[in-house]
Amino acid sequence: MRFELDTGLSSLQGKRPRNEDFAGVQAPAPHEAERGWVAALADGVSGSGQGDGLMAAQTSVMSLLRDFHAVPLDWDASVALDRLLGHQNAWLAAHNRRPGADGSPREALTTLTAVALRGRRYALAHVGDSRAWLLRDGECLLLTQDHRLERRDFAGLTRALGLDDALRLDHAQGELRVGDRLLLTSDGVHGALRPREIADLLRATLGAQAAADALTAAALAAGSHDNATALVLDVKDLAGPGLGDLAALGRDLPTPGALGVGAVLDGYQVTALVADHGAHRLLQARELATGRLVALKMLRAGRAGDPEERAMLAHEIWLGLRLAEAPRSRRGSDGASGFVRVHPPAEGATHFYAVFDWHGGQTLEQLLARGPLDAAQAMALGQSVARSLGLLHAAGVVHRDIKPANLHLGDDGQWRVLDFGVALSRRSPAAARELHAGTPSYINPEQWQDPPALPDAGSDLFALGVTLYQALTGRLPYGEIEPYQLARYRREPASVSRLQPSVPMPLDRVVMRAIAREAKQRFETAEELLLALERCAARDQATPARPVRAQREVLTGWQIALALSVLLNLLLVAWLLFLPR
Template identity: 85%
Template sequence: MRFELDTGLSSLQGKRPRNEDFAGMQAPQPHEAERGWVAALADGVSGAEGVANDGLMAAQTSVMSLLRDFHAVPADWDTSVALDRLLGHQNAWLASHNRRPGPDGQPREALTTLTAVALRGRRYALAHIGDSRAWLLRDGDCLLLTQDHRMERRDFAGLTRALGLDDALRLDHSAGELKVGDRLLLTSDGVHGALRARQIADLLRATPGAQAAADALTAAALAAGSLDNATALVLDVKDLADPGLNDLAALGRTLPSPGPLGVGSVLDGYQVTALVADNGVHRLLQARELASGRLVALKMLRPGRADDPEERAMLAHEIWLGLRLAEAPRHRRRGGESGFVRVHPPADGATHFYAVFDWHTGQTLEQLLAKGPLDVGQAQALAVAVARSLSLLHAAGVIHRDIKPANLHLGDDGQWRVLDLGVALSPRATVAARELHAGTPSYINPEQWDDPPAPADAGADLFALGVTLYQALTGRLPYGEVEPYQLARYRREPASVSRLQPSVPMPLDRVVMRAVAREARARFETADELLLALERLAARDQPLQRAPRPPRDAALTWQIAFGISALLNFLLVAWLLFLPR
């Protein structure tokens, strides 16, 4: 799903000589969708007499720099961290600017209030300084989300905090969950200084459409006698995106893991129908969704590992990767399929932390190989499908790290799918996940057993696929059963596939042997390179379509043959008669 907002912005000068409010919002580009939206409103501070007034400049540059840079911060930054650091840099620049004298030696005063909101995944994050405000209308209730940094005394009235006022920036931060139907509002003091909270709430409830609501608020403020610029920015949440990694990680930290579940147990509307697997860390259950009747797979931590924060973070990462792959570019798919099992976002109101996947009937490659090696056609279809899936995965900056027969599944629909992204690496993976030496030893490329070990990369997945193809065609592993750090296994090249299985054509043999070569430089460099080699093999194996020959008259053919035979016999008799005696 994609985040969908209706936005409205109205800013009126009112009775001031110029409008020193500034506000705006920025939507993400398609490739930045997970980073979400950001909106900000600033109210430039009017300078005192004899001071170079740069309040409008401060408001404009603060909002514009935040909107410009928000989607450029590292993807693994928390939203509040991103807001804090970006506004911290802006505050430092304004403070430095204010220390320099202005025209004619006048002191400078470039100060502004600012309230910013970022909407990411299914949560919002606020950063606030000064006396602009943020509001939330939900289910008819209007809640003020910020507190003014302003002192009102008989002998002094003014801001106690603002951007550019001090070298040290102290922002107020808050965050919360988003719901469809929420209406967020940012206002300058020209609006909430003239309208009471009840009036603002009534206008938000009564005015449909974000732009109409923003216009109604600023018009009402001026009609009520506002002496300041009046600015209102309205954000209506029409639809929520799939949860981002931060959302899922938060669920992993707060929701309990399910306890032991037997057949017939019900969890959040899913009734367990079978225990599929238990690997000591996770349990995989088959379940039926009671509302729809469809079968799903539930993956959860075993009770003994349920309190491990790293395991919870890795499961959240696996769910996030599955959701991300579902949005992969369609040109990299085949028949609309990504080659991975679709994962479902956690349902609203989920009581426990677990993953929900589509259920596909069929068999893993490990189960198929228990009956014997694959034929050439089956192995080529497997290789092409998995290479295409790895191309999709690597294009997203993700390394699977555990390609093997148990993690490749042939559905009854004829589609090969890659299973288990539990130890996959992405730019958002945790430090603990990166340090984990993951994978099954017999399928790990030799470089990862060096001292120091090479990190897992795209080549590691391609080597593991090569080992899998070798095994699928021959029933044997190219280097045998490898134990951790057993480098002696890699002292010689393995026996060729065609030597062990003579039915394998030489072109396919060369592709597989290149994929499992001892030296990394001799192997395929990318999944696309391997995929191209496999597709050329498939094209070469297609039978040539020859033009049909015209039908011949069988009687005429025999007549011609008889005539030629008779002529030859006559010549032989003549030669014998006239041969010199």
């Protein structure tokens, strides 16, 4: 599902000597779809007659559309609009302080109304007397308030871009729905048409462009003396929720209470309590509408009011939804991504929690309780997890907590990486970035140094190496590590084949390289580790086991040689005993 928008723009000069309105829409590049769309309409203020109003309108809209998708991805849409328009206002104000070529004052002023559509929400920024409208379910709502003073002796704008050094913008945010129709108008339209007439035209006209044309034509027919511009945005389809949408849910919705077996939450009936530790509770539940099993993850009651924990859970949901869209070319041969699928929050959800697919099976921690894995099982595990880590790292994500408890072997034979609660991405909340997360025995030595190194892709590869070592030998390579216990990393661990002689030497070398004390000796990328494991598997399959028959033939040869030697020695003894004197 992707965000789909139908746009229409109409701008008529009318009875003015020039058209000083300017409007436009900018779509994101395909690889930046999560940045959303941005649209703006500006109405240049006529003053000196030198075209300063048109210049102000054009530069304001064009700079906003050009720069909106270049701001840091972690900026909220409202923050991006505020800062970009603030910079434009400062430039226009400085321009207006300088006299023109003929010494006359400059009056580069403009109104501006902008809307950013990101995820499932819109953000609005407004200054002046252009307007924004929303048609939803047949009702037309005015979203802005004019910054204009109307008196008998004076009529003029009280706020505009370029008017003052300090810019005061009106901001608004709201939820988007499929079928919404957003409209931006200059005063040449809404000054000639009553709100009811605008609403009637929006309801009656199919197609965004037809609606924009109908509005401007109706405004001029009604006697408008100004430029008439209308920009229509029709929401045809919505993408999955963005991080901003999920963070808003985390702020606005309550956390579920202590649900017991049989409790019902938003159409899910709890069937079992799976885990209750740390900051979260994990429940198994059945979706009543379909009968399928799911996993529900929610904050514990003691953490429910912590905004940082809520932000981290929202980030975990967002990461899961993003990873579900990973290119199939980077997945396994069966197309599986190696992660548990996350479901977007249901429309009308009453509480804040995460919903995952339920997979029967066991974690690696549970499997190792019965004993180590053999070489073939360990290689299959390593290849699957390395492939998943390659997907993660390509998306700019570091898991930070790879360990047996977070690797799950499903009943379908697929290994999956669990728990992205402390994962890092470019959009991670500040609390997650500052957290020294992970399980100490699986954290690479560099993170215990002073100053500590930041977790990166190499951190996940080291943790996978420790996990493979443990899976093959039943032991941790450096033993149980406590926080800041760097002394344990001052010697190399015993080799895998020394502890488990049945492990082939090629696999031994791969694992020992993955857990080397020095970072420069380890694998640099998940793809490099995956290739090494694949070569081990291919070499293991290419080397046939020695036939039992051949072993018996060799054994028989030694037996014959021993028998001959014994016979010769007996003959020699007999000769010595019975030799004539």
